[in-house]
Amino acid sequence: MVVPAAVALDAAHGRFNAVRAWLDNSPPNAVNDVDARGKTLLFYCCMTFDASFGSAAGGKLVYTDENYQLARYLLSIGADASRGELGSNATPLHVVATRGHENSLPIASLLICAKADLNAVETRYGKTPLAWAIDTLYNEGREASTEGNNKGPLDVIVCFLRGGVSLDSVTGLGQSIEGYMQYAEEMLVGPELREDLHWIACKEMVAGVRKYGSWKAYRRAPHKSIIRLRSLFVRGRAKTADQRLARIANLPNGPCWKVLAFWRAAD
Secondary structure (H helix, E strand, O other): OHHHHHHHHHHHHHHHHHHHHHHHOOOOOHHOOOOOOOOEEHHHHHOOOOOOOOEOOOOOOOOOHHHHHHHHHHHHHOOOOOOOOOOOOOHHHHHOOOOOOOHHHHHHHHEEEEEOOOOOOOOOOOHHHHHHHHHHHHHOOHHHHOHHHHOHHHHHHHHHHOOOOOOOOHHHHHHHHHHOOOOHHHHHHOOOHHHOHHHHHHHHHHHHHHOOOOHHHHHHHHHHHHHHHHHHHHOOOOOOOOHHHHHHOOOOOHHHHHHHOOOOOOO
């Protein structure tokens, strides 16, 4: 059945009771039905609503707790986290990738936990959610992130990297994420993008994941380095001017492992 426009709008607003009431009186699996525009309730929930435009077409950057709670409910009753919009195949993850606010992260994490396809390709531009997130980073997030005020776009990218997103073929031209970021620096924005603090951090993380093969391996690299360094210390084959590091490295095994246990595990 077709989702009524009023219910789609309720989903964009995060109106839990209104959406649930409609679903309770609808056939099974209505949660994955679409409206006249080819969008599911979950898609609208991820779009949010911008009152200044009078519709959910533009969307707003800030997700509310109501959006999060409704998305969680829709997923709990079987909403397809990867179902794309008819005509473009843009998925809820693509939509979340365009929202440049810090509270985009909970929604992104929710979708990934629900097995949303991180590598889904929309047909309009041939981009994955990661490429859309990069677009957001250099567009909406760039000026704010330079000042350190808005980590939203970068947080979503970290979420994607942690989830195992592919770094290759992120655009219709078959570009890797590194190639697309270089293209953004040279053709879309300009060399000043290389000075953006969050852009620099993103490039470093992408390089780390590429080098070590996964987010987990990248995050564990410093742990392995300190263990190797301690081994050299114990055998008298290494020295350091860092007194704190030297004290830790020269501790007996038991106390040393206790100290290192406080080092935050890779996430």
